[in-house]
Amino acid sequence: MTSETVTADAAGTWTLGDLTVRRMGFGAMRLTSRADGGPSDRERAIAVLRRAVELGVNHIDTAAFYFSPLRSANELINTALAPYPDGLVIATKVWPARDTSGQWWWASPDQLRGQVEENLRQLGRDHLDLVNLRLPPSVGDGPVCDHFGALAELRDAGLIRHLGLSNVGVEQLAEARAIAPVVCVQNAYGVHAPAEQHAVLRACGEQGVAFVPFFAIAGAGREAGAGAEEHPGVAAVAAARGVSPAQVRLAWTLHQGPHVLAIPGTGDPGHLAENVAAGALRLTGDELARIASLGHGTGAPGR
16 A cells, blocks of 8 residues: 555545545644654644645544644644635534643533634634534533533524534433534544444444544554554554554544544654555455454444
């Protein structure tokens, strides 16, 4: 597989409401700092964003709370890509926030408008393509109606085009859909995902809702990135194919259903090309079964 020549078209497309996106997208979280916590190289981050669009990526995931002491993901996106090309979909998240010292806080329903307006200002937009309501851990399987209802009002006011959810279960998805259309669910998901996340993925597919995994490459490493010890099935398939484990994880993710989108993040141009190229990697039934037999993934296409 020649990563330099593969574009995001290879992954196919899905529709978020009335917006068509390629299934291989880009996550902006890792643009703001290096792995050691130091500030990222600003020009390199801008170059990565521009290269992602050149490679056909038209779905970028960000948030106002993606910032480090010297870098803001939204500001980098604005600088790199504005005026935004036609067809580029920028998704963001609200409910969580960080103050200037980095301390987290969680918005009340009537504070969500301020968070939406902050994203608008940073991105230089008059409306947001997609806003995901990101649930805090404290909510658990509790209700989402108050916060989601507030976002639905902002959608009706024209500040938001489409709504999504993040960190939710099947019942919370149903609760939100009774209030307003939901075009995507963004949950942590990968080859080690627990059964309840497979259930959310299946429910989304049955309802025509995009499922957008985060930490698909990092797995249990989450914000810290992928660990040194690789999933044995992924490692075996990667070695046999001559590709990276990250590419196998992304290909496995896309194999879970046509409604599954990928948003891998990186500040490295080489890793960006590899991630996009993973959209062209088609795993066989035997390879999927091997990953499933050596771990906790379903390994089944279309699940």
